[in-house]
Amino acid sequence: MIKLLVDNWSAFISGFGWTVLSSLLALFFSLIIGSLFAILEVMPSKVARVIGNVYVEVFRNIPLLVITMFFYLVIPLYVVKINGFTAGTIGLTIYTSAFIAETVRSGINSVDDGQMEAARAQGMTFWQAMKNVVLPQAFKLVIPPLGNQFINLVKNSSVLAFVAGFDLMYQGNAIASTTFETVNTYVVVGLFYLVITLPISYYMQHLERKLA
């Protein structure tokens, strides 16, 4: 196994790099997009709520692979040429953002209504009240489920392998099919994923304790 790792070091590391990059991009954007749609879902305006709801229900109920294929095959055909990495990362972002929206929304709903009311009664706008009073409390409540979403996101980034995204899983498939050391290869791939997900898991626990 050590030999396999040493012989294919650069391929593993490159795959690892693309997986980390894709995960970071998707994490960043899905957190922003997810939070925005969570807020839409609790806005006073009915139109906003419907838009938020439709987005969440559509994207969390379609398999990630289907969303990714859509961006990989359909978008280049009609809109703009994108490579597998970009298509995969966009798919991952949108899919994850639907789950993050649900997570953040449940956090917002757990914050006492009196908080929003007090802020509005002082003349703050809905957005000012959200930003300064409600969201900070909501995020604190949803740190554990958000951690789950982040970990799922990293694991789901293996979808890039299907669209030639050069990620860890893609490199693993390539190495396995040239060396025929199938078992060892996927053990190494699994270990690389752990290198990313375990620190996230640990960090979220730390954050939860620190803010509790």
Added chain:
Amino acid sequence: MSSMIEFRDVQKYYGKFHALKDINLKIDKGETVVLIGPSGSGKSTLARTVNGLETIQEGQLIVNGRDIADKSTDINRIRTDVGMVFQHFNLYANKDVLENVMLAPRIVLKLSEEENKKTAMALLDQVGLADKAHNMPSQISGGQAQRVAIARSLAMKPRCMLFDEPTSALDPEMIDDVLGVIKYVTSQSDMTSLIVTHEMGFAQEVANRVIFMADGQVLEDDETNKFFKHPSNERASQFLGKIIKH
């Protein structure tokens, strides 16, 4: 004297439920008006319409010269003039006591940090809680939290204050401190106050006028002494009889 709050034929519905019926009221600048009545009578709902936390379906509601029900009225602008104190305090749980007082003046009034802090500390001092400035809301008692909430409202320099059952959620021994602060606030000559309360002794002491509500209607609106000595409405006198017995 000119009026601060004026209800003209106001109707409020929750779906089919008629929560406020034909409300006609005038509260002048500087007046302290106490609103009493059995639970479910619409007192809190009425108070909450004044700063638009509840919308009205018919009629006009003029607050500080502007009609709340008018779509072109900037409700946030009106809310800076109308402070509100809630039954459950609703202090911002993610901010310490000082930040609770400073937050809205900072982002709504755009007060300078220095001036804001000076005013906030002075207000906390006034309600006797300057030493709690850096405590979180969860670390202070209910009575203290309510005094902070009053300081928070006053930091906006409101012309009018709404108190929605400010002592109903408090332990008995904490009520006096809070009532003391409210008494001080209402004694300011240019402050208009509308107080929903079950504290009859307190009402007698601070109110210029008492309004009695039941079933979403104003049944009596009288000068304080007259109301407590000779209520003209039968339901009001029944209500007083029940309350004062205890």
